[in-house]
Amino acid sequence: MFDLNNLVRANIQKLVPYSSARDEFSGEAKVFLDANENSLGSPLSKWYNRYPDPHQHKVKDAISTVKGIAPEHIFLGNGSDECIDLLYRCFCNPSTDNVVICPPTYGMYEVSANINDIEVRKALLTEDFQLDLVHLENLIDEKTKLVWICSPNNPTGNSLNRNDIEMLLNNFDGLVVVDEAYINFSKQKSFIQELAEYPNLVVMQTFSKAWGLAALRLGMAFASTEIINILNKVKPPYNINQATQELALKALEEVGQVNDMIHLLVDMRNALSEVFEQMPTVEKVYPSDANFILVKIQNARKVYAFLLTKGIVVRDRSNVKLCDDCLRITIGTEEENTALVDAIQDWLLKQDK
Numbered sequence: 001m002f003d004l005n006n007l008v009r010a011n012i013q014k015l016v017p018y019s020s021a022r023d024e025f026s027g028e029a030k031v032f033l034d035a036n037e038n039s040l041g042s043p044l045s046k047w048y049n050r051y052p053d054p055h056q057h058k059v060k061d062a063i064s065t066v067k068g069i070a071p072e073h074i075f076l077g078n079g080s081d082e083c084i085d086l087l088y089r090c091f092c093n094p095s096t097d098n099v100v101i102c103p104p105t106y107g108m109y110e111v112s113a114n115i116n117d118i119e120v121r122k123a124l125l126t127e128d129f130q131l132d133l134v135h136l137e138n139l140i141d142e143k144t145k146l147v148w149i150c151s152p153n154n155p156t157g158n159s160l161n162r163n164d165i166e167m168l169l170n171n172f173d174g175l176v177v178v179d180e181a182y183i184n185f186s187k188q189k190s191f192i193q194e195l196a197e198y199p200n201l202v203v204m205q206t207f208s209k210a211w212g213l214a215a216l217r218l219g220m221a222f223a224s225t226e227i228i229n230i231l232n233k234v235k236p237p238y239n240i241n242q243a244t245q246e247l248a249l250k251a252l253e254e255v256g257q258v259n260d261m262i263h264l265l266v267d268m269r270n271a272l273s274e275v276f277e278q279m280p281t282v283e284k285v286y287p288s289d290a291n292f293i294l295v296k297i298q299n300a301r302k303v304y305a306f307l308l309t310k311g312i313v314v315r316d317r318s319n320v321k322l323c324d325d326c327l328r329i330t331i332g333t334e335e336e337n338t339a340l341v342d343a344i345q346d347w348l349l350k351q352d353k
Helices: 010-014 057-067 080-091 108-115 133-139 162-171 225-234 242-252 255-277 300-309 334-352
Strands: 074-077 098-101 119-122 144-150 175-179 201-206 219-222 282-285 292-297 326-330
Touching: 010 080, 010 225, 057 074, 057 242, 074 080, 074 225, 080 108, 080 144, 080 175, 080 201, 080 219, 080 225, 098 108, 108 119, 133 162, 144 162, 162 175, 255 282, 255 292, 255 334, 292 300, 300 326, 300 334
Parallel strands: 098 119, 098 144, 144 175, 175 201
Antiparallel strands: 074 219, 201 219, 282 292, 292 326
């Protein structure tokens, strides 16, 4: 049976979180003389001399409307990377507990585990980039606190089988973290609506991809109120700055424009995939539910180096297990996609000479 208290680190259970004066009163105030801010303002045309809302209430209310989930189930991080780090710091005891990741997958799960001195166990995906449940379950023991699932997966681009994820949620007593950074580009349904059914589920999303706000560093985690309360207990008091909160609110008013961009990127993704499939040097273009494609191409490292000479940067994934001779290519603008294709055609011509 899932019991959240069995997962939380003992020192976190006892932790008294930092409390600001803004946490200690309710209602509206007109004069703030509590936080030692510069009351005379700042050198910018818009003043940023006051600390931001530590709980980002307005942003969470707006996200709640868009996502159809109550604000108390939402945590906002300084990028999804902060959400990842806090999950380790809240639930994993250093040098004692372990987590399971499913390579090839997003690299920060392992990096953050190493920073927090948490053992990482690896359940390699199958040849078609799906979960190997038998291998995964064999790695789980009483010290396994988290299992990381990236769907749609990075760097492979595909969505993982929903039934497999549900099987894991039903049979694992730790937290299952489903990272949905690319869910907006997929036809798959988000797991956010399953939170009431699975108390051990954490869903991560981001403003960096479909919303086009990567420079703002704003990540989202959705979970039970109990899990959200623990994350809020540990996070820095003002982890989301005022400018980010304001810009996120403006973006959340433009859902229609975001959806238009998503549709355009998906169309360009499909078109670019078709172009690559016709190239003699390309061995395979993997199906994608993301805003990138994974391309298996002959001499991938040499192609990567050649593209750099043309000022074009893609991601060389040829050193990653199951991704031999693969390049991960983000869908750019039409002009950028054309420049990429032209550069690879130049590469092919040079090989024929």
